[in-house]
Amino acid sequence: MQPEPIRRIAHLDMDAFYASVELLRYPQLKGLPVVIGGGRRQEDDLLGRLALAYPAQAWTQDDLAAIPLDFFPRLAAYTGRGVITTATYAARQFGVGSAMGLMKAAKLCPQAILLPVDFAQYRHYSQRFKSIIADIAPVIENRGVDEVYIDFTEVPGGQREGGRVLARLIQKAIFDDTGLTCSVGVAPNKLLAKMASEFNKPHGISVVLEEDLQPLIWPLACRKINGIGPKSDEKLQSHGIRTIGELAAREVGWLIATFGNKTGAWLHDAAWGRDSRPVVTESAPVSMSRETTFERDLHAVRDRAELGALFTRLCEQVAQDLQRKGYVGKTIGIKLRFDDFSIVTRDLTLPQYTDDAAAIRAAAGQCLKRAPLARRLRLLGVRVGSLLGAQEAKLLPPPSETQPHEPNALLFPDD
DNA sequence: TCTGGGGTCCTAGGACCC
DNA sequence: TCTGGGGTCCTAGGACCC
Numbered sequence: 001m002q003p004e005p006i007r008r009i010a011h012l013d014m015d016a017f018y019a020s021v022e023l024l025r026y027p028q029l030k031g032l033p034v035v036i037g038g039g040r041r042q043e044d045d046l047l048g049r050l051a052l053a054y055p056a057q058a059w060t061q062d063d064l065a066a067i068p069l070d071f072f073p074r075l076a077a078y079t080g081r082g083v084i085t086t087a088t089y090a091a092r093q094f095g096v097g098s099a100m101g102l103m104k105a106a107k108l109c110p111q112a113i114l115l116p117v118d119f120a121q122y123r124h125y126s127q128r129f130k131s132i133i134a135d136i137a138p139v140i141e142n143r144g145v146d147e148v149y150i151d152f153t154e155v156p157g158g159q160r161e162g163g164r165v166l167a168r169l170i171q172k173a174i175f176d177d178t179g180l181t182c183s184v185g186v187a188p189n190k191l192l193a194k195m196a197s198e199f200n201k202p203h204g205i206s207v208v209l210e211e212d213l214q215p216l217i218w219p220l221a222c223r224k225i226n227g228i229g230p231k232s233d234e235k236l237q238s239h240g241i242r243t244i245g246e247l248a249a250r251e252v253g254w255l256i257a258t259f260g261n262k263t264g265a266w267l268h269d270a271a272w273g274r275d276s277r278p279v280v281t282e283s284a285p286v287s288m289s290r291e292t293t294f295e296r297d298l299h300a301v302r303d304r305a306e307l308g309a310l311f312t313r314l315c316e317q318v319a320q321d322l323q324r325k326g327y328v329g330k331t332i333g334i335k336l337r338f339d340d341f342s343i344v345t346r347d348l349t350l351p352q353y354t355d356d357a358a359a360i361r362a363a364a365g366q367c368l369k370r371a372p373l374a375r376r377l378r379l380l381g382v383r384v385g386s387l388l389g390a391q392e393a394k395l396l397p398p399p400s401e402t403q404p405h406e407p408n409a410l411l412f413p414d415d
Numbered sequence: 416t417c418t419g420g421g422g423t424c425c426t427a428g429g430a431c432c433c
Numbered sequence: 434t435c436t437g438g439g440g441t442c443c444t445a446g447g448a449c450c451c
Contacts, residue, residue: 037419038419079416081416081417081418081419082419083417083418083419083420084419085419085420098451099418099419100417100418101416101417101418101419102416103416103417103418104416104417104418106416107416117419143450143451144421144422144450144451145451146451147451226449226450227448227449227450228449229448229449229450230448230449231447231448231449232448232449260426262425262426263425285422286422286423286424287421287422287423288421288422289420289421289422290420290421291419291420291421292419292420293418293419293420331443331444333444333445341417341418343446343447344445344446345444345445345446346444346445347443347444347445348443348444349442349443349444379419379420381420381421383421
């Protein structure tokens with residue numbers, strides 16, 4: 001009998017992914033504070049600016065690395081509603097970071113270089129590093145563009161030094177191919193692996209074993225648990241619970257009474273490092289959406305034409321996304337964010353699945369009629385949910401024409 | 416000068432059904 | 434004076450994550 005292999009799960013996190021990808025193209029920015037975000041602005045086209053300054057020369061992508069620093073836009077010049085998507089370590093020294101408004105960041109670090117987000121480029125490198133991992137360890141779960149979970153358990157060498165050897169191999173393979181660094185945590189499950197990958201950033205590896213729970217995990221703040229956000233953390237703190245160890249010390253019964261059945265039991269398990277979720281290699285999307293924050297707040301009546309055009313465009317974009325990816329959906333929803341930042345959603349489930357822009361627009365229009373529109377709007381979004389693969393939807397029986405609404409059925413139920 | 420965009424999952428009440 | 438009990442779908446809001 002072979003001994004049962006020990007479950008080893010890795011969490012791999014690319015270091016400052018967007019910023020590092022930008023540095024591959026613009027190595028002259030290395031070590032400088034760089035902020036990525038915003039991105040509505042035409043004047044950010046660096047090659048265009050280069051061509052304006054030196055019209056005699058034909059500039060290509062290969063010249064990006066030669067663009068002088070003065071050509072790069074600075075944070076100080078930014079006006080608008082954008083936020084920081086990510087920032088280099090040099091920029092973070094100034095206290096700027098993800099999700100911070102660019103205008104606020106400009107006060108902290110006006111000299112930082114501002115680059116618009118380039119998702120096509122990030123997706124390209126994302127696919128590349130994931131395919132490198134897949135060649136070495138095939139059981140991978142996507143967690144967005146720059147993170148994955150990897151099941152090391154059955155991979156040859158995955159058990160050596162608790163997973164450290166395989167982590168090192170993957171790290172090196174990614175770096176050799178892309179020049180990008182990542183941090184890896186290896187642990188008995190996803191929960192602990194996720195925490196472990198943060199221990200040695202950047203370019204670190206850390207291995208967590210069962211017996212490390214008390215010395216390494218329990219001293220950490222509860223907020224380090226993936227799934228405990230600002231609200232839950234605040235509630236925990238209000239009960240005097242700051243660290244994971246303090247959480248582990250509470251009776252599971254008390255946690256259930258205080259946080260509800262599901263959350264209470266989960267909090268207890270998490271604090272004790274227990275998590276049996278598998279690494280899921282494939283998953284179907286549940287919804288697709290498009291939303292946009294306006295340059296200025298719009299009023300439903302006064303800016304009706306502008307709003308209507310934006311609304312239609314969002315519907316067309318979602319429809320395109322659905323068609324391109326081969327999905328149809330039947331729950332159409334809208335999202336409104338008002339000038340006071342309050343959010344309202346409305347949705348409507350159609351009798352049949354659709355990926356048609358006009359059908360989505362009509363249903364979304366019905367939703368809009370049910371929404372309060374006194375306040376000025378800051379954001380408008382359109383969502384299609386209850387998705388189904390377009391091929392599977394074709395096999396479905398058509399919806400019945402008439403509503404089967406027979407009063408007798410209500411008066412005389414079958415049972 | 417506040418605060419993006421694209422997602423997932425959970426809860427909770429009401430409708431509806433058996 | 435008494436009003437079940439599940440299951441599923443729909444809708445709205447909210448927490449959280451990348």
